[in-house]
Amino acid sequence: MNCCIVDCRISExxxxxxxxxxxxxxxxxxxxxxxxxxxSHPDIQIFVHNKKHLIVQKKLDPLFINQFLELGIEVTLSEAELTSEYPHDIILNCFRLGDLFVHNLKYTDNKILESLDSTTKKIHVRQGYTKCSTAIVNEGAVITNDIGIAKALTAEKIDVLYLPHGDIVLEEMNYGFIGGCCGLLDDKNMAFFGSLDKYIYGKEIKDFLRKHKVEYHYLMDEKLTDRGSLLMIY
Incomplete structure (x- = not known):
């Protein structure tokens, strides 16, 4: 069974x-x-340390946590508590890329930092919504809306496609983020909440994915919508 975590508000x-x-x-x-x-954005409430270990916000619904436990996935509760005020809403919004860990390290939850082994290189960036801002294509390639993340990862020899903000829907906000509207399903496939054909930088993304031999799939025929990422766990 292949399982993913998505926003509970996705459409039928x-x-x-x-x-x-x-x-x-x-x-x-x-x-x-x-x-x-x-x-209800997954990338705000859950950090995928790996597909067998999640670090989740400490007040996540126990019934939801049980779904992970039934799959044999280890779950660790965050040390800090999520609140609506920045930076208390970004404590889990980070990502791993091979041996790299990327976040605004001032605010990363301690349980995540404790989970990283000594071989992991921690990359500090100013952008707190690190995972929202970044779509992982593979361990050597990403797409991001944040120039600071782009510069930091380029310095680490990662192939980066940088795209300006805008043209991504996020309810009640001016715009959403590229990482929040998609998710890597496996090393050959990526799914999008919306269509690249309706995105101003859709061609650039298609070309970048073809370069890295990744197929793209549309979950709806609408504008790209930030749903807090699609997180694969199993």
Whole structure:
């Protein structure tokens, strides 16, 4: 069984599209401490240390946590508590890229830092919404809306496609982020909440994915929408 974590507010058509890709969607519940736009975004509430170990916000619904435990996935509760005020909403919004760990290290939850082994290189960036801002293509390539992340990863010899902000839907906000509207399913496939054909930089993304031999799949025929990433866990 292939499982992914997605926002509980995805549409019926998006859910069906995931099913057709052979994925079982686990629906991340709303967290009342967060503002509505990101209240059920997986990448705000959950950090995937690896597919067998998640670090989750400490007040995540126990019934939701049980779904992970039933899959044999280890779950660690965050040390800090999520709240709606920055930077208290970014404590888990980070990512790993091979032996690199990327985040604003001033605010990373201690449970995540404790989980990193000595071979992991920690990369500090100013952007707190690090995972939201970055779509991972493979361990050597990313797409990001943040120039600081782009510069930091380029310095680490990562192939980076930098795209300006805008033209991505996020409820009640001016725009969303590229990382939040997609997720890597495996090393050959990426899914998008929306269509690259309706995105101003869609051609650039298509060319970049072809360069890295990654196929793209649309979960709906709408503008790209930031749903807090699609997180693969199983």
């Amino acid at each position: 058509s998006e859910s069906l599209a995931l099913s057709k890709l052979g994925l079982t969607a686990l629906l991340c519940p709303r967290h009342s401490n967060l503002y509505a736009a990101i209240s």
